[in-house]
Amino acid sequence: xxxxxxxxxxxRHLLTLEGLSRSELEVLLERAQHFVRRAGEPAANSTxxxxxxxxxxxxxxxxxxxVSFELAAKRLGADVVNLEMQLSSRVKGESMLxxxxxxxxxxxxxxxxxxxxxxxxxxVAASVAPHVSVLSAGEAHVSHPTQGLLDALTVLQRKGRCxxxxxxxxxxxxHSRVARSACHAFQTLGVHDLRLIAPQALMPESTEFGGxxxxxxxxxxxxxxxxxxxxxxxxxxxxxxxxxxxxxxxxEFGLTGARLAGAKHDAIVMHPQPMNRGVEIESAVADGPQxxxxxxxANGVAVRMAALEVLTAPLAAKxxx
Amino acid sequence: xxxxxxxxxxxRHLLTLEGLSRSELEVLLERAQHFVRRAGEPAANSTxxxxxxxxxxxxxxxxxxxVSFELAAKRLGADVVNLEMQLSSRVKGESMLxxxxxxxxxxxxxxxxxxxxxxxxxxVAASVAPHVSVLSAGEAHVSHPTQGLLDALTVLQRKGRCxxxxxxxxxxxxHSRVARSACHAFQTLGVHDLRLIAPQALMPESTEFGGxxxxxxxxxxxxxxxxxxxxxxxxxxxxxxxxxxxxxxxxEFGLTGARLAGAKHDAIVMHPQPMNRGVEIESAVADGPQxxxxxxxANGVAVRMAALEVLTAPLAAKxxx
Amino acid sequence: xxxxxxxxxxxRHLLTLEGLSRSELEVLLERAQHFVRRAGEPAANSTxxxxxxxxxxxxxxxxxxxVSFELAAKRLGADVVNLEMQLSSRVKGESMLxxxxxxxxxxxxxxxxxxxxxxxxxxVAASVAPHVSVLSAGEAHVSHPTQGLLDALTVLQRKGRCxxxxxxxxxxxxHSRVARSACHAFQTLGVHDLRLIAPQALMPESTEFGGxxxxxxxxxxxxxxxxxxxxxxxxxxxxxxxxxxxxxxxxEFGLTGARLAGAKHDAIVMHPQPMNRGVEIESAVADGPQxxxxxxxANGVAVRMAALEVLTAPLAAKxxx
Numbered sequence: 034x035x036x037x038x039x040x041x042x043x044x045r046h047l048l049t050l051e052g053l054s055r056s057e058l059e060v061l062l063e064r065a066q067h068f069v070r071r072a073g074e075p076a077a078n079s080t081x082x083x084x085x086x087x088x089x090x091x092x093x094x095x096x097x098x099x100v101s102f103e104l105a106a107k108r109l110g111a112d113v114v115n116l117e118m119q120l121s122s123r124v125k126g127e128s129m130l131x132x133x134x135x136x137x138x139x140x141x142x143x144x145x146x147x148x149x150x151x152x153x154x155x156x157v158a159a160s161v162a163p164h165v166s167v168l169s170a171g172e173a174h175v176s177h178p179t180q181g182l183l184d185a186l187t188v189l190q191r192k193g194r195c196x197x198x199x200x201x202x203x204x205x206x207x208h209s210r211v212a213r214s215a216c217h218a219f220q221t222l223g224v225h226d227l228r229l230i231a232p233q234a235l236m237p238e239s240t241e242f243g244g245x246x247x248x249x250x251x252x253x254x255x256x257x258x259x260x261x262x263x264x265x266x267x268x269x270x271x272x273x274x275x276x277x278x279x280x281x282x283x284x285e286f287g288l289t290g291a292r293l294a295g296a297k298h299d300a301i302v303m304h305p306q307p308m309n310r311g312v313e314i315e316s317a318v319a320d321g322p323q324x325x326x327x328x329x330x331a332n333g334v335a336v337r338m339a340a341l342e343v344l345t346a347p348l349a350a351k352x353x354x
Numbered sequence: 355x356x357x358x359x360x361x362x363x364x365x366r367h368l369l370t371l372e373g374l375s376r377s378e379l380e381v382l383l384e385r386a387q388h389f390v391r392r393a394g395e396p397a398a399n400s401t402x403x404x405x406x407x408x409x410x411x412x413x414x415x416x417x418x419x420x421v422s423f424e425l426a427a428k429r430l431g432a433d434v435v436n437l438e439m440q441l442s443s444r445v446k447g448e449s450m451l452x453x454x455x456x457x458x459x460x461x462x463x464x465x466x467x468x469x470x471x472x473x474x475x476x477x478v479a480a481s482v483a484p485h486v487s488v489l490s491a492g493e494a495h496v497s498h499p500t501q502g503l504l505d506a507l508t509v510l511q512r513k514g515r516c517x518x519x520x521x522x523x524x525x526x527x528x529h530s531r532v533a534r535s536a537c538h539a540f541q542t543l544g545v546h547d548l549r550l551i552a553p554q555a556l557m558p559e560s561t562e563f564g565g566x567x568x569x570x571x572x573x574x575x576x577x578x579x580x581x582x583x584x585x586x587x588x589x590x591x592x593x594x595x596x597x598x599x600x601x602x603x604x605x606e607f608g609l610t611g612a613r614l615a616g617a618k619h620d621a622i623v624m625h626p627q628p629m630n631r632g633v634e635i636e637s638a639v640a641d642g643p644q645x646x647x648x649x650x651x652a653n654g655v656a657v658r659m660a661a662l663e664v665l666t667a668p669l670a671a672k673x674x675x
Numbered sequence: 676x677x678x679x680x681x682x683x684x685x686x687r688h689l690l691t692l693e694g695l696s697r698s699e700l701e702v703l704l705e706r707a708q709h710f711v712r713r714a715g716e717p718a719a720n721s722t723x724x725x726x727x728x729x730x731x732x733x734x735x736x737x738x739x740x741x742v743s744f745e746l747a748a749k750r751l752g753a754d755v756v757n758l759e760m761q762l763s764s765r766v767k768g769e770s771m772l773x774x775x776x777x778x779x780x781x782x783x784x785x786x787x788x789x790x791x792x793x794x795x796x797x798x799v800a801a802s803v804a805p806h807v808s809v810l811s812a813g814e815a816h817v818s819h820p821t822q823g824l825l826d827a828l829t830v831l832q833r834k835g836r837c838x839x840x841x842x843x844x845x846x847x848x849x850h851s852r853v854a855r856s857a858c859h860a861f862q863t864l865g866v867h868d869l870r871l872i873a874p875q876a877l878m879p880e881s882t883e884f885g886g887x888x889x890x891x892x893x894x895x896x897x898x899x900x901x902x903x904x905x906x907x908x909x910x911x912x913x914x915x916x917x918x919x920x921x922x923x924x925x926x927e928f929g930l931t932g933a934r935l936a937g938a939k940h941d942a943i944v945m946h947p948q949p950m951n952r953g954v955e956i957e958s959a960v961a962d963g964p965q966x967x968x969x970x971x972x973a974n975g976v977a978v979r980m981a982a983l984e985v986l987t988a989p990l991a992a993k994x995x996x
Binding site: 391393394395396397398399417418421422424425428429627628648649651652654655 | 725726727728730754756758773774776777778780781782784804805806990991993
Binding site: 083084085086088112114116131132134135136138139140142162163164348349351352 | 712714715716717718719720738739742743745746749750948949969970972973975976
């Protein structure tokens with residue numbers, strides 16, 4: 034993926050974690066850890082992005098991710114504008130570019146984009162001026178790079194490393210940008226035992242997720258693993274006759290305390306939220322001592338601060354001159 | 355009300371003025387007076403809340419109160435995010451907590467909540483982490499503590515004291531959070547002659563508003579008083595056969611110049627806004643020399659700055675260390 | 676227009692460019708040029724408006740203009756609140772004043788107003804306290820002063836001067852606030868050859884636009900000119916039988932490369948956006964080397980920073996004391 038780099042090889046956009054080197058991921062995670070705030074203490078305000086303007090453009094509603102990016106930008110001293118666009122899909126690409134060009138002319142330096150269509154962040158990244166960066170906040174089923182980073186950061190914090198861990202991803206992997214970005218992050222950071230667990234209809238194509246084991250049996254799939262990452266299942270999927278619905282899904286693929294007992298005794302449980310409690314996960318597990326789910330959310334702001342800082346480093350350097 | 359205090363007795367939440375001591379009210383009002391800005395001068399910017407994040411969650415629309423809290427937070431240097439939630443009442447409590455927990459994980463330190471249901475601010479206050487504060491911006495008919503504080507501040511500014519004043523509250527007292535919070539503030543600050551004036555159907559239960567006189571006759575009720583506080587009447591109330599409607603209401607309970615003449619010659623007139631001119635109050639009175647109505651709005655920002663400062667004192671102290 | 680001045684003659688409001696002196700325009704444009712940011716460099720943050728509060732009230736949606744004002748305010752260090760009002764036209768004036776008075780009581784110092792009705796900015800300007808300023812962000816068909824300033828700034832940047840230039844304005848001049856404000860700016864800055872080109876039904880009344888030549892023929896109208904300013908045509912106009920519709924409009928009044936060749940060889944092309952490509956302008960011209968359209972947008976923030984700075988000078992001076 035040279036598409037997201039500058040000619041000198043540095044990261045300009047963050048559209049995907051695919052192709053990032055281990056040391057690039059480690060720099061991002063180290064900066065993120067630096068920005069992690071302890072509960073009950075005020076955020077360490079930074080002015081590293083003073084004079085930088087960030088536009089959050091979300092065509093899919095997501096309060097959590099939008100607020101997370103908004104706070105990350107503000108805590109770095111950037112100016113932020115929020116735009117919610119509801120676009121008919123026919124004119125979506127065109128309208129998005131019109132809006133982006135207008136905002137670019139208003140000196141927006143970073144676009145944070147969430148879009149349900151494949152290719153929109155990349156199209157914008159290919160169209161903007163050389164000093165402008167694009168940060169994907171979720172692209173269709175393809176990519177959600179800051180979620181992948183926060184998942185990796187959460188594992189590092191709770192397990193001390195990624196190298197050599199056994200990680201199981203359970204649920205609707207086929208349609209999940211979270212699973213794709215997590216897979217890129219984990220494999221680059223040294224996870225060799227990565228397992229995909231899903232009903233056959235929710236498994237990705239065999240050409241994707243190279244190097245991962247696959248199983249339709251959750252008990253077998255999570256046996257002895259260090260991390261169980263559950264995914265949200267969209268209730269609309271249950272209309273598909275090949276996917277067990279509601280209670281049946283929970284019976285076959287839901288994470289219960291009994292099933293979790295098959296993983297390592299200190300395995301952690303993750304979920305990108307929002308959860309369908311009683312569908313993909315039991316409440317007692319979601320809120321239990323092995324859960325790292327709220328830690329994931331907490332890491333979101335720090336990871337986004339790190340990504341913004343890294344992408345805008347050349348711009349910020351000019352500001353300091 | 356120990357529910358809103360920390361173990362050391364200091365104020366952590368502000369859900370109601372009930373149970374606050376006279377000296378606690380006086381500290382809040384003194385800080386508010388400190389933040390009062392003179393017209394035509396820029397606000398004295400403060401950075402006392404730098405690094406503190408405040409979320410305004412309003413499930414009832416209220417531009418005036420929302421902007422008032424937003425400006426209070428910004429003038430103290432806090433980061434602010436606004437969330438407007440339209441929630442079906444069935445899932446309201448649950449969704450509110452989900453949202454609050456997510457924002458708490460994003461390091462929101464103070465929740466400013468307005469909600470039409472009884473008990474939501476208290477439920478959130480009981481659920482958040484120990485360093486997080488909740489400030490009610492209006493809870494059903496129960497409480498509106500910053501409105502009560504700004505009413506008290508307005509009286510102090512115009513009358514020099516609350517002790518020993520005669521104050522009449524006129525209108526839909528039964529459904530009014532404004533009346534309840536004002537009553538708590540005034541009684542704690544030494545008002546012994548507090549009078550409730552309303553049609554019988556809009557009088558509160560006899561178990562409430564202890565120590566107040568009651569009257570269904572406005573002329574008798576405001577005779578010789580120092581402060582006349584009018585309340586807004588919801589036009590929907592007129593569907594109740596026991597309540598005089600529209601013109602009849604104005605004829606029986608509207609505040610006219612003639613009626614105001616029965617109060618002290620220097621009595622002041624207050625109203626929480628928005629006003630129904632010609633229903634509960636005559637325009638000439640609302641805009642006349644005895645009116646303190648715009649002063650009330652002006653005091654809103656200062657009072658909210660004071661409340662935010664007091665509640666977050668331990669957090670801000672950590673930031674300064 | 677003394678209506679927008681203080682007793683000492685300085686600019687307090689900016690409702691129209693009509694009546695501003697040449698030196699007043701030049702000061703505004705010089706300050707704007709000072710705030711122009713080079714692409715790829717962070718904005719020069721200023722704190723000249725620290726402690727000043729600005730409310731953007733838009734009753735017509737306009738992302739570009741709203742974001743432009745929002746960024747201008749933030750880059751000067753002001754506190755900003757955005758209000759979008761959808762008002763039934765019957766109560767519009769009244770509700771606008773209620774909102775303005777409430778915000779004024781909350782210590783809003785500058786109102787940025789966009790409104791589809793004639794007279795609303797002036798009514799607000801006449802009603803607010805002496806230290807408060809009103810900046811029109813577009814008033815019906817009457818005035819759009821910051822757009823006129825940014826058009827003049829764009830011409831200055833590309834042509835080095837306005838004096839003695841030949842400028843053609845093409846399109847729906849009758850309903851255009853952009854044309855009216857541009858005309859005021861250009862004439863005051865020394866443009867004597869100003870030409871209005873439109874179908875007869877879109878020409879303004881003969882009592883307006885004094886000193887301008889008029890033509891219904893675009894080829895004749897733009898012959899030899901230095902600047903071609905195209906206007907957006909609302910598609911609703913095509914319902915009028917006297918106005919050529921769609922393709923016919925483009926055939927008669929659209930700016931094509933062939934037509935532009937009739938202007939000076941270094942003529943520039945301007946458009947206030949959003950464009951109807953293929954209706955009033957050919958895409959090749961809009962995106963071509965003679966186009967200054969994106970430069971216009973870029974100048975928007977700088978011009979609005981200059982206007983805010985100039986209007987609030989007395990307030991900011993008090994803040995520095």
